[in-house]
Amino acid sequence: DGGITQSPKYLFRKEGQNVTLSCEQNLNHDAMYWYRQDPGQGLRLIYYSQIVNDFQKGDIAEGYSVSREKKESFPLTVTSAQKNPTAFYLCASSIYDQPQHFGDGTRLSIL
């Protein structure tokens, strides 16, 4: 079945460490997105990509980086510059006339 796979489901980061969250889709969608979810704040857009080798900052891009080398993959790196990384991270994908489809998320915590 087609879908979005996020891994790992739980991730722990030490102070000063970069961590990378994986997002892979086999839906043949052109666009991919990363959101951060905090309690009571809904979802906030971190980065998005509408085509391979191109991506744009969302509303809260500081402290994060992404790459889009393949259509299927859109990894998110949480850098040490992100001072409050504890959150639930959701990856989504879409095609032009269809709503976004979401993965099951990665929960990142600080050790």
Added chain:
Amino acid sequence: AQSVTQLGSHVSVSEGALVLLRCNYSSSVPPYLFWYVQYPNQGLQLLLKYTSAATLVKGINGFEAEFKKSETSFHLTKPSAHMSDAAEYFCAVSVGKAAGNKLTFGGGTRVLVKP
């Protein structure tokens, strides 16, 4: 810029009672509107979408929503709540010319269903 407001971060309903979740949006162009549901530690699942066709939209699990342009609202309803409806619900508006473009989300409404 588009924005979405969900009135009430928590709603408590009795099993069998009406579920009403409120969503108001602001948009400078005709919007695409969505309701998503999230169960604990899971991603978001699409309940229904409005894409400028019928103003009353029916979705999965017995939910429906009505688009009211004059009120800039897209409230979600279900006539009879079931225990399995306990979840968090998000209203979202699409930025751009197509349903698959960037989404702006409301803050979410958590629904508790009492037996």
